[in-house]
Amino acid sequence: MDKSIKILIVDDFATMRKVIRNILKQIGFENIVEAEDGAIALRSLKSQQIDFIIADWNMPNMTGLELLKAVRTDEELAKIPFLMVTAEALQENVIAAVKAGVSNYIVKPFTAETLNEKIVKILGTD
């Protein structure tokens, strides 16, 4: 697995972005950028090469699901792996995210091991 990939963390809570950033560092990822909501994330995705997206579901302006849909319908961005992070464990949300083309789904609260497992599942172990 290439640990030098650029990961975009999208969450309206600065604390959660820090928590995710810390976990990513623990598991060897250092190339990290952040965005406060889906709209800012989308601008960021247009202006630089991003290899992996970790986005919260519940955000003002543009939710994680709206961001996912925007990414999947944009030719240039469509193939970027997208991991949805959320406190919403409801079945209908999981179905909506899968339908929209999410790569995987992680429910808060989660441990470093769980986040690592999800990333490995998406990127493979090579």
Next chain:
Amino acid sequence: MKVVFINPFLEATVEVLKTMAFIEPVPGKPYLKNDNVAKGDISGIIGLTGDARGSLALSFSEGSILKIVGNMLGEPIADMNGDIKDAVGELTNMVSGVARKKLEAAGYSITAAIPTVVSGRSHSILHVMGGPSIIIPFETDSGAFVVDVCLSRKE
């Protein structure tokens, strides 16, 4: 308020703090709250709607929240800064999410709004329902906090 509504919040609180902050809070005996004064120095409040309606508040003493957020971020925190406010909102969100998942399993589908955070000593927590709320007290090595739940089944 139905007893079936208390345990999901109690279990969710323990689960969230154990996973995110590596702290296992010890729950005390739940009791009926009879005023609007918050028990802590900073509180996160979130509205709940669906098959049951009401709100959830987490109210932390300064000592308990400094330790919790310090553990979450992996760095000690000395005072009540913006990180703390932010983390209280996020913790409220997570407890609400885990509790709603448990309530869904019990047949209640509930959705939540975006949390609000209030700080300052003796601030008020007014639940939308206006009805009685249940306090679940918790102890940690660094201080106490409470989970304040006001939830009624939709008629």
